[in-house]
Amino acid sequence: MEKFINITLKIWRQAGPKAKGRFETYQLEKVSTDSSFLEMLDILNEKLISEHIDPIAFDHDCREGICGMCSLYINGHPHGPDTEITTCQLHMRKFKDGDTIVVEPWRSAGFPVIKDLVVDRGAFDKIIQAGGYISVNTGGVPDGNAIPIPKEHADEAMDAATCIGCGACVAACKNGSAMLFVSAKVSHLALLPQGKVEAARRVKAMVAKMDELGFGNCTNTRACEAECPKNISISNIARLNRQFLSAKFKD
Amino acid sequence: MKQQEKPLEEIKIDPRIPEGPLAEKWTNYKAHQKLVNPSNKRRLDIIVVGTGLAGASAAASLGELGFNVLSFCIQDSPRRAHSIAAQGGINAAKNYQNDGDSVYRLFYDTIKGGDYRAREANVYRLAEVSGNIIDQCVAQGVPFAREYGGLLDNRSFGGAQVSRTFYAKGQTGQQLLLGAYSAMSRQIAKGTVKLFPRREMVDVVIIEGRARGIIVRNLVTGKIERYSAHAVVIASGGYGNAYFLSTNAMASNGSAAIQIYKKGAYFANPSFVQIHPTCIPVHGDYQSKLTLMSESLRNDGRIWVPKRKEDAEAIRAGKLKPTDLKEEDRDYYLERRYPAFGNLVPRDVASRAAKERCDAGYGVGNTGLAVYLDFSDAISRLGINVIKERYGNLFQMYEKIVDDNPYETPMMIYPAIHYTMGGIWVDYELQTSVKGLFCIGEANFSDHGANRLGASALMQGLADGYFVLPYTIQNYLSDQIQVPRFSTDLPEFEDTEKSVNDRVKRIMNIKGKRSVDSIHRELGLIMWEYVGMSRNKEGLQIALDKIKEVRKEFWTNVYVPGEEYDFNTELAKALRLADFIEIGELIARDALMREESCGGHFREEYQTPDGEAKRNDEEFSFVSCWKYNGEGEEPTLLKEPLIYEFVQRQQRNYKE
Numbered sequence: 001m002e003k004f005i006n007i008t009l010k011i012w013r014q015a016g017p018k019a020k021g022r023f024e025t026y027q028l029e030k031v032s033t034d035s036s037f038l039e040m041l042d043i044l045n046e047k048l049i050s051e052h053i054d055p056i057a058f059d060h061d062c063r064e065g066i067c068g069m070c071s072l073y074i075n076g077h078p079h080g081p082d083t084e085i086t087t088c089q090l091h092m093r094k095f096k097d098g099d100t101i102v103v104e105p106w107r108s109a110g111f112p113v114i115k116d117l118v119v120d121r122g123a124f125d126k127i128i129q130a131g132g133y134i135s136v137n138t139g140g141v142p143d144g145n146a147i148p149i150p151k152e153h154a155d156e157a158m159d160a161a162t163c164i165g166c167g168a169c170v171a172a173c174k175n176g177s178a179m180l181f182v183s184a185k186v187s188h189l190a191l192l193p194q195g196k197v198e199a200a201r202r203v204k205a206m207v208a209k210m211d212e213l214g215f216g217n218c219t220n221t222r223a224c225e226a227e228c229p230k231n232i233s234i235s236n237i238a239r240l241n242r243q244f245l246s247a248k249f250k251d
Numbered sequence: 252m253k254q255q256e257k258p259l260e261e262i263k264i265d266p267r268i269p270e271g272p273l274a275e276k277w278t279n280y281k282a283h284q285k286l287v288n289p290s291n292k293r294r295l296d297i298i299v300v301g302t303g304l305a306g307a308s309a310a311a312s313l314g315e316l317g318f319n320v321l322s323f324c325i326q327d328s329p330r331r332a333h334s335i336a337a338q339g340g341i342n343a344a345k346n347y348q349n350d351g352d353s354v355y356r357l358f359y360d361t362i363k364g365g366d367y368r369a370r371e372a373n374v375y376r377l378a379e380v381s382g383n384i385i386d387q388c389v390a391q392g393v394p395f396a397r398e399y400g401g402l403l404d405n406r407s408f409g410g411a412q413v414s415r416t417f418y419a420k421g422q423t424g425q426q427l428l429l430g431a432y433s434a435m436s437r438q439i440a441k442g443t444v445k446l447f448p449r450r451e452m453v454d455v456v457i458i459e460g461r462a463r464g465i466i467v468r469n470l471v472t473g474k475i476e477r478y479s480a481h482a483v484v485i486a487s488g489g490y491g492n493a494y495f496l497s498t499n500a501m502a503s504n505g506s507a508a509i510q511i512y513k514k515g516a517y518f519a520n521p522s523f524v525q526i527h528p529t530c531i532p533v534h535g536d537y538q539s540k541l542t543l544m545s546e547s548l549r550n551d552g553r554i555w556v557p558k559r560k561e562d563a564e565a566i567r568a569g570k571l572k573p574t575d576l577k578e579e580d581r582d583y584y585l586e587r588r589y590p591a592f593g594n595l596v597p598r599d600v601a602s603r604a605a606k607e608r609c610d611a612g613y614g615v616g617n618t619g620l621a622v623y624l625d626f627s628d629a630i631s632r633l634g635i636n637v638i639k640e641r642y643g644n645l646f647q648m649y650e651k652i653v654d655d656n657p658y659e660t661p662m663m664i665y666p667a668i669h670y671t672m673g674g675i676w677v678d679y680e681l682q683t684s685v686k687g688l689f690c691i692g693e694a695n696f697s698d699h700g701a702n703r704l705g706a707s708a709l710m711q712g713l714a715d716g717y718f719v720l721p722y723t724i725q726n727y728l729s730d731q732i733q734v735p736r737f738s739t740d741l742p743e744f745e746d747t748e749k750s751v752n753d754r755v756k757r758i759m760n761i762k763g764k765r766s767v768d769s770i771h772r773e774l775g776l777i778m779w780e781y782v783g784m785s786r787n788k789e790g791l792q793i794a795l796d797k798i799k800e801v802r803k804e805f806w807t808n809v810y811v812p813g814e815e816y817d818f819n820t821e822l823a824k825a826l827r828l829a830d831f832i833e834i835g836e837l838i839a840r841d842a843l844m845r846e847e848s849c850g851g852h853f854r855e856e857y858q859t860p861d862g863e864a865k866r867n868d869e870e871f872s873f874v875s876c877w878k879y880n881g882e883g884e885e886p887t888l889l890k891e892p893l894i895y896e897f898v899q900r901q902q903r904n905y906k907e
Contacts, residue, residue: 002535016818032535036652039539042768049766049821054813057820059327061500063540065648066425067331082651089651114471115818122448125328129440133433134392138312138717139383141390145347148401158394158419161426165330188394195392 004030005097009044011056012104014113021113023102033093037080038063038070040092057116063088065229068164071171072117073104078168078227086166086229106171109214110178121167123213124181131205132185134195153191161188162230169224169232175216180224182206183240184232190243200247207244264517264876264891267678268372273897274354277376280679281722285729292317295728296480296736298465300452300507302329304424304709305692306486307431308716314438316721321478322435323447323467325502330432333488333500334712337424338545338645340406340416341388341709343381348405352413354378359898361707364410364597365672365700366850366866367900368520368874368893372679373697375897380718381710385417387717391430395419406641407550408705410597410905416706421545421645427709431716450476451823452507453751455483455514455688458743462511462688466744466751470823473816475751477744479737482687482724485511486716489671489693491524493831493838494783495775497668498530498543502823508675508694509830516683517876517889519676519696521834522842525703525851526784527669528554528601531652532621541667542652544624545645546705549594551629551638552662554601556613556622558582563613573615573623573661584608592905599702599851599864600905602666606784607862609665616663625661666784670708672699672851673841676876676891680723681715684876687731689724691715696874701850758825759815763808767824770809774801774828774835782839787855791843798839802832837877837886844888847871859902868900 006029014021028047031040038060045055061069070087074080080090095101103117111119161184169180186203189195195202218237225234269276287295295318299310302324310322324332344357357378362369385403389395395417396404405414419426438444449470456464456479464479490505491497512518529544557563558580565571584604586593596604605622608614615621630638635658639646646657653663675683675690677697683690692712699707738744781794805828813819848857848864849871857865873890880886 032537034534034654035537036539039537042539043537046766046768049810049812052812055821057818061326061331061502062333062336063501064336064542065651066336066422067326067333067500068328068335069326069331084647085651089648091651091654093654118818121327125330125436125439125446125448128330128433129436133437134390135437136387136390136434137315138308138387138434138721141386144345144382144385144389144395145402147389149397150401151397151399154394154397157392158396158426161394161419161429162422164425165328189392192392192394194390 003033005033005092005095005099007031007095008100010100010102013056013116016115017112031092033091035092036063036088037074037090037092038088057118059118060088065089066164068166071106071119071166073106073171075102078106078171079229084229084231086164106167108170108176110170110176111167123215124165124167124178126213127178127182127206127209128185130209131202134189135198147193149193157188157191160184160191160232160236163232164230166229168227168229170215172223172227173216174221174223175219177218178210178215179218179237179240180228180232180234182210183236186240186243187236190239199243200250203240203243204247262889264889265678266370266891267680268370269679273371273375276372277379284722284726287725287728287732289317291732293319295319295731296321297482297484297724298323298478298480299484299486300465301332301486301488301692301694302432302435303332303334303486303488303692304428304431304712305716307332307428307435308713309484309486309691309720310444311431311434311438312717312721313724314435314441314443317443320438320444321447321480322444323450323452325449325451325470327448329435329446329448330429332428333503334428334709335425336500337709338421338543339408339547340418340423340706341384341427342408342415342704342706343385343417343710344378344415345382345385347403348414350413352415356413357381357415360411361698361704362700362898363903364704365702366864366903367700367868367872367895368523368849369698369700370893371895371897376719377698377711377714380714383718384710384713388427388430391434393419393426393430406547407595409546409549409595409601410704418547421547421642424709427713431713452487452510453826454510454747456743456747457514457685458737458741461686463737464739464744466747468823471818473814473819473822475748477739477748479739479744481728481731481734482689484689484691484720484724485675485694486691487694489674490831490834491668491671493774493834494668494778495772496533496538496541496779498527498541501540504827504830505834506827506830509833511675511683511685511688513879515685515879516688516690517676517878518837519874519876520673520841521837521877522845522852523672523701523850524668524838525598525670525672526602526666528598528605528666529624529664530667530669531649532616532618532663532665542648543669544649544662544664546598548624548642548645551641552594552624552626553583553628554585554594554622554624555581555583556608556615560612563615566615567617567619582613589905591907596905597702597704602784603853605666621663621665623661624664626657627661630658670703672696672701672703676874680726681720682723682727687727689720691720701852755815755822755826758809758822758829759811761807761809761811763810765804765808765810767809767811767821767828770801770805771828771831774798774832777801778835778838782842785853785855786842788843791839794839795836795843798832798836805829805832841875841877844875845871864903866902
């Protein structure tokens with residue numbers, strides 16, 4: 001049932017990449033519990049605009065949990081307190097009347113702040129550019145049914161490929177590691193016969209790029225898996241490690 | 252420099268369709284078109300605006316060929332373009348199911364589904380390359396659903412009697428886009444594609460009648476930037492957000508389309524807007540967007556409302572639950588009205604049928620603007636696990652939004668704005684009425700006529716980007732190899748940038764009282780009320796008057812906070828809204844002109860006795876092409892006649 005709650009928001013404000021940031025406190029009254037978290041921020045921004053205060057910058061686009069654009073570290077959790085969702089799918093019914101909600105950007109060396117809650121995740125694109133693909137050109141490929149792929153492999157590849165590249169794993173990790181993201185792509189492609197051909201080259205190139213871009217190491221705390229909105233399993237990290245070692249041995 | 256204006260009566264719309272029998276046109280075209288040799292390709296620059304399925308696949312394919320590609324997107328990464336949200340699947344005439352599918356049948360279904368308002372030659376080509384798309388995606392590692400034997404699985408979609416839809420759970424768009432994105436990423440690493448994220452095109456630069464560059468706004472710094480090229484490709488998606496609430500992403504917009512329209516590209520069939528029957532109903536006035544529930548759900552879900560009005564009233568009042576209603580008290584109205592296609596009728600038909608029941612007082616939900624989509628039959632037939640595997644992510648999405656478990660109580664759905672069949676006019680080569688300016692994917696008008704079939708948007712986007720444009724653009728570029736790269740210091744760039752800066756300053760200086768969203772919402776309500784699922788002459792005239800008032804309100808009373816040269820979301824939204832107002836007016840104008848009902852365009856004055864759309868092939872068998880005549884001037888209507896050489900036109904019939 002729809003209810004209305006009053007909340008206090010402590011939101012990170014930062015004018016630009018080099019500016020000093022700080023928390024600002026805002027009160028919001030009579031927020032419908034049926035509204036989404038981002039709709040609540042829309043309402044707050046409308047209020048700020050009407051008071052001629054610069055609205056809060058935050059990334060968002062599809063608002064249905066698939067584009068990976070929204071981020072936000074809410075009360076100590078990437079994508080907030082609910083599980084298996086992105087921030088845009090979080091609804092205010094998860095909060096109580098009188099709650100104080102702390103909202104921060106992703107914090108990681110790999111994701112510098114652009115403004116307020118917006119960060120630069122270009123590093124993820126660079127990791128994919130390093131090898132997150134199968135090297136085929138358009139045209140001249142075999143028939144789609146030429147290579148049968150066991151259903152279990154296809155399903156497992158699909159589960160890994162579900163990653164939306166939002167960066168919650170990095171934000172959740174005390175080391176700021178991008179291992180879950182990288183391993184999801186490595187696994188997706190390595191599980192398919194089409195991707196096996198260049199698997200060794202791919203895993204080396206992607207891991208090297210990840211290290212180069214300032215992401216930390218994995219110490220198996222599993223925080224990434226717990227916070228991932230798409231349930232990407234850390235068994236992918238184990239697969240990446242096996243792939244990486246066997247590729248290095250062959251060198 | 253301004254192009255020499257021709258008197259209007261001399262402007263003939265020439266789609267440049269190749270001669271010959273339908274099935275041989277594309278083969279013949281490819282055999283005789285002009286090509287660019289490999290060493291010349293790297294001297295030619297191509298700008299691609301947008302990185303959805305069409306834009307990303309075009310950038311990747313053109314880069315692979317050796318062209319120098321500049322790719323622009325408004326998100327922080329090309330992987331986030333709104334194609335990512337497409338759920339259900341992609342059609343292809345593979346006939347893997349041995350159920351009688353063929354290129355001709357996919358062509359025919361698309362033409363019929365589009366209510367005979369699409370071009371035969373384009374649609375045939377689309378069906379022809381559909382199989383290649385699947386092969387390409389499999390080779391890229393797209394994890395399509397498979398059978399236990401290891402071969403590709405299919406499902407059914409509306410408007411077809413065969414199973415030809417390939418899918419990856421309920422995330423097909425995501426997987427196809429990531430495939431195109433990874434192909435593009437490979438080219439970025441190779442240096443053939445240069446990526447410009449968080450950039451929004453704000454104008455096109457025309458030099459001696461040809462598109463030679465674009466002006467963009469850097470969304471991080473707010474700075475205006477110039478880029479030149481030998482050809483410009485627009486792949487910026489549809490304009491559904493003119494209705495404010497739609498299933499489109501928040502930043503999806505029609506601005507690139509309006510900018511090129513104002514520079515001479517015709518805007519075609521703007522009133523052909525698709526309203527998707529299965530979306531989560533509107534719930535509050537703070538709502539920012541609508542969420543789609545994939546059409547694939549209609550494979551196993553049955554749509555119904557109560558048979559008796561008093562039951563519907565009791566449900567709305569919360570006194571009765573849908574599960575309390577006996578089978579004989581439910582009206583499966585699609586199965587009743589359309590026995591042959593049942594729940595799988597095309598989208599426009601399903602949407603209107605839902606509206607008809609709700610308007611008649613049988614709607615459910617607290618607003619009465621919802622119908623049920625019920626899986627209880629399928630769950631008892633197939634077991635809950637099969638349903639979970641097929642639609643698990645969609646059910647989860649529904650539950651998170653609505654806080655209701657669709658495995659136990661039927662989903663509530665209602666139609667919402669979803670896709671725009673109309674768009675920039677292009678010829679057979681996907682070139683607009685401006686030379687060197689191409690338009691692909693949802694942004695163009697080309698293949699879906701007055702209604703798009705489910706799982707065909709992904710097909711068209713990828714067909715254009717992988718298999719059509721990389722050929723046809725060479726026919727244009729072949730005589731451009733002697734043309735040196737353009738300097739962005741040319742006066743045409745200066746002038747265009749200045750006009751952009753003037754527009755930005757003008758908006759910043761209004762300093763009125765209304766937020767951008769509040770005006771956008773007002774526009775959306777007018778569009779939905781008068782230019783939505785069903786339209787009439789009087790309502791459309793009201794809409795045109797009201798849109799004029801909205802325009803005046805915007806240009807005198809909008810308030811944009813912050814600075815011009817900064818990360819300023821409100822300013823970006825304001826620039827888009829100014830263009831949505833223009834589009835809204837075009838949609839209403841086109842709908843008023845088209846005195847017939849066809850596909851998604853339903854004029855109440857033109858319907859059959861049993862409430863079906865009544866086309867008028869005598870007078871309206873044409874593509875309406877709107878030509879811009881300057882600010883405050885009425886646009887001119889030009890007509891491209893639709894000639895059906897190969898298909899016999901009929902009234903669409905999904906009943907038998």
